Amino acid sequence: MLTFVLIHGSWHDGSAWNPVALHLQSLGHQVFTPTMVGHGKGVEKAGVTHARCTASIVDYIVKKDLDNFVLVGHSFGGTIVCKMAEFMPERIRRMVFWNAFVLKDGNSLNDECPPHYRDLFDRVVLDSPDYTVMLPFSIWKDAFINDADPQLAKAAYDTLSAEPYMPFQEKLDLKRFYSLEIPRSYLNCMQDIALPPGEWGWHPRMSSRLGSFRLVEMPGSHEVLFTNPRGLAQKLIEGGRD
Amino acid sequence: MLTFVLIHGSWHDGSAWNPVALHLQSLGHQVFTPTMVGHGKGVEKAGVTHARCTASIVDYIVKKDLDNFVLVGHSFGGTIVCKMAEFMPERIRRMVFWNAFVLKDGNSLNDECPPHYRDLFDRVVLDSPDYTVMLPFSIWKDAFINDADPQLAKAAYDTLSAEPYMPFQEKLDLKRFYSLEIPRSYLNCMQDIALPPGEWGWHPRMSSRLGSFRLVEMPGSHEVLFTNPRGLAQKLIEGGRD
Amino acid sequence: MLTFVLIHGSWHDGSAWNPVALHLQSLGHQVFTPTMVGHGKGVEKAGVTHARCTASIVDYIVKKDLDNFVLVGHSFGGTIVCKMAEFMPERIRRMVFWNAFVLKDGNSLNDECPPHYRDLFDRVVLDSPDYTVMLPFSIWKDAFINDADPQLAKAAYDTLSAEPYMPFQEKLDLKRFYSLEIPRSYLNCMQDIALPPGEWGWHPRMSSRLGSFRLVEMPGSHEVLFTNPRGLAQKLIEGGRD
Numbered sequence: 001m002l003t004f005v006l007i008h009g010s011w012h013d014g015s016a017w018n019p020v021a022l023h024l025q026s027l028g029h030q031v032f033t034p035t036m037v038g039h040g041k042g043v044e045k046a047g048v049t050h051a052r053c054t055a056s057i058v059d060y061i062v063k064k065d066l067d068n069f070v071l072v073g074h075s076f077g078g079t080i081v082c083k084m085a086e087f088m089p090e091r092i093r094r095m096v097f098w099n100a101f102v103l104k105d106g107n108s109l110n111d112e113c114p115p116h117y118r119d120l121f122d123r124v125v126l127d128s129p130d131y132t133v134m135l136p137f138s139i140w141k142d143a144f145i146n147d148a149d150p151q152l153a154k155a156a157y158d159t160l161s162a163e164p165y166m167p168f169q170e171k172l173d174l175k176r177f178y179s180l181e182i183p184r185s186y187l188n189c190m191q192d193i194a195l196p197p198g199e200w201g202w203h204p205r206m207s208s209r210l211g212s213f214r215l216v217e218m219p220g221s222h223e224v225l226f227t228n229p230r231g232l233a234q235k236l237i238e239g240g241r242d
Numbered sequence: 243m244l245t246f247v248l249i250h251g252s253w254h255d256g257s258a259w260n261p262v263a264l265h266l267q268s269l270g271h272q273v274f275t276p277t278m279v280g281h282g283k284g285v286e287k288a289g290v291t292h293a294r295c296t297a298s299i300v301d302y303i304v305k306k307d308l309d310n311f312v313l314v315g316h317s318f319g320g321t322i323v324c325k326m327a328e329f330m331p332e333r334i335r336r337m338v339f340w341n342a343f344v345l346k347d348g349n350s351l352n353d354e355c356p357p358h359y360r361d362l363f364d365r366v367v368l369d370s371p372d373y374t375v376m377l378p379f380s381i382w383k384d385a386f387i388n389d390a391d392p393q394l395a396k397a398a399y400d401t402l403s404a405e406p407y408m409p410f411q412e413k414l415d416l417k418r419f420y421s422l423e424i425p426r427s428y429l430n431c432m433q434d435i436a437l438p439p440g441e442w443g444w445h446p447r448m449s450s451r452l453g454s455f456r457l458v459e460m461p462g463s464h465e466v467l468f469t470n471p472r473g474l475a476q477k478l479i480e481g482g483r484d
Numbered sequence: 485m486l487t488f489v490l491i492h493g494s495w496h497d498g499s500a501w502n503p504v505a506l507h508l509q510s511l512g513h514q515v516f517t518p519t520m521v522g523h524g525k526g527v528e529k530a531g532v533t534h535a536r537c538t539a540s541i542v543d544y545i546v547k548k549d550l551d552n553f554v555l556v557g558h559s560f561g562g563t564i565v566c567k568m569a570e571f572m573p574e575r576i577r578r579m580v581f582w583n584a585f586v587l588k589d590g591n592s593l594n595d596e597c598p599p600h601y602r603d604l605f606d607r608v609v610l611d612s613p614d615y616t617v618m619l620p621f622s623i624w625k626d627a628f629i630n631d632a633d634p635q636l637a638k639a640a641y642d643t644l645s646a647e648p649y650m651p652f653q654e655k656l657d658l659k660r661f662y663s664l665e666i667p668r669s670y671l672n673c674m675q676d677i678a679l680p681p682g683e684w685g686w687h688p689r690m691s692s693r694l695g696s697f698r699l700v701e702m703p704g705s706h707e708v709l710f711t712n713p714r715g716l717a718q719k720l721i722e723g724g725r726d
Contacts, residue, residue, distance in 0.1 A: 214626035384698035
């Protein structure tokens with residue numbers, strides 16, 4: 001049996017993993033789903049940096065004294081798990097990147113996004129009182145949760161909250177991460193077009209940066225944690241096992 | 243419940259959709275499957291242009307006074323639905339491109355085909371009495387309907403008819419189409435090699451031109467309307483819903 | 485009913501096909517699974533060349549007087565079936581390349597491998613008493629048999645044996661192969677990362693060299709002959725039929 005630490009992506013908080021966590025627990029695994037600082041509804045978001053996001057999760061791990069766990073990062077969460085690995089490599093049994101950013105050393109998340117996303121967020125943030133960006137519903141429905149019916153797309157959207165924008169813009173030093181030899185997997189959802197397939201796509205663009213890695217794939221969108229939590233749980237196990 | 247207008251591709255006519263239409267109707271949807279001028283067996287094919295193909299379908303829509311429909315284009319039919327959208331954008335609820343051509347403004351279909359196809363058709367048309375091209379059975383069997391057993395491949399081939407060649411060669415002005423904001427989806431059959439995967443492939447080459455779009459994928463060849471009509475109907479709904 | 489000749493890849497011998505052969509036979513097909521010279525456990529491996537590998541299989545075919553068969557090559561076996569086709573084109577009904585090398589004329593297998601594999605093998609062979617290379621278990625587990633649980637990954641690894649290295653390095657004249665018109669199929673396992681997806685991937689890089697070919701795909705890794713022999717048998721039939 002494994003211990004999973006599941007790190008959410010942008011606009012999400014830890015509770016988005018609840019249905020996945022249930023399936024993993026029912027199969028006997030331990031699951032932890034921390035929420036990064038500045039994420040979720042009703043919390044202060046101004047001034048949140050990438051370093052503070054990472055630190056809030058590292059603090060959670062240390063306080064709970066978690067060890068020998070499978071560390072899963074989804075989407076933006078990929079940038080967090082890379083920094084976590086730099087701080088506590090000896091605690092991590094394996095890393096699983098689920099349609100996650102694996103930034104080149106020195107890049108920001110925005111550096112790895114297609115121009116139309118950057119332009120959109122640069123515009124949207126100007127109207128924000130707390131330097132956050134929200135994802136428009138039309139993009140959510142067609143590019144993020146394209147395998148949901150309209151009811152589910154709406155219900156899942158209602159759980160999202162505005163995302164602090166600075167962590168998208170900050171350039172990350174990942175030299176230490178790229179020197180680590182923690183085993184790693186990439187889980188690719190085959191209809192995920194949150195990043196457009198091809199030149200800007202998740203796989204193999206991001207996955208190939210992991211060097212030697214295990215590939216796991218499944219059908220579905222960027223948001224199978226809503227549309228197919230049971231299938232996602234199964235694939236996290238296939239990605240996370242030794 | 244949705245209204246579907248299904249636009250066939252080259253060598254096909256509207257009756258090729260019949261099994262798909264049955265499945266859609268059995269689920270409560272309305273379905274229309276017009277045949278373009280110059281398509282089908284036993285009709286005059288000489289002198290058929292792209293504009294006449296489009297006009298014959300526009301005329302059908304207007305006479306039936308169809309409105310608020312999901313407009314599906316398959317293969318060559320993608321070039322027709324783009325022009326239709328220019329003429330009647332307000333009638334279209336959503337466009338679904340199923341392994342369909344989405345031409346760059348100013349290109350012909352031939353401009354977007356690999357050289358071996360163009361060369362083949364340029365040769366074949368010279369032997370034709372009415373400036374049409376037929377698809378050789380060997381290409382049909384291995385590159386178009388590669389998921390059929392030999393009996394089905396043959397039976398389906400027998401329903402095809404020669405294709406007017408001018409519409410492949412005519413360059414299309416699509417500036418208006420590219421200015422429209424009709425919601426759109428791309429349905430990609432994952433073993434479709436009617437266009438060879440990679441540099442000349444359907445997806446993401448064609449799909450990425452749609453800007454913001456919904457991606458839907460399914461297993462199968464370019465001709466799942468013959469090999470898996472029920473599965474295709476399901477995916478047309480996933481692509482066509484709001 | 486078809487006759488199959490199944491040609492194994494590197495580190496394998498003919499017995500690796502046994503579970504697949506059983507499924508094919510239970511469906512009424514004839515199956516032959518020869519082992520190349522220098523392959524398998526407990527045999528002399530020093531001095532084995534690509535030409536000797538091919539000759540050992542050609543000899544097998546001639547002695548058994550096999551004819552009108554579907555010739556399947558897996559991985560390195562792709563290079564063998566291309567040379568076999570040059571020597572006995574009239575005996576082959578169809579070729580099926582299953583995640584197999586289709587070398588450019590004049591290339592060696594190493595020429596078509598990503599640098600990190602070449603570097604690894606160049607290092608490993610120096611420690612070998614008989615100029616062979618073994619595949620490290622960590623690469624086997626994550627990049628070759630990534631769809632197996634740890635027990636199956638280990639059990640399958642124990643059936644492997646060291647691979648003569650010269651056949652990876654020898655440049656092959658394939659002009660005659662590329663002039664042949666034997667019908668051909670490419671079977672691609674969709675999670676096969678034995679060659680990393682993208683620039684160095686199997687499909688469409690290798691498959692596109694076949695000219696007109698039938699594409700068949702299935703889920704799974706480079707080693708579905710261990711993880712899903714029944715599914716592989718089904719897909720070999722879809723690839724092998726007329």
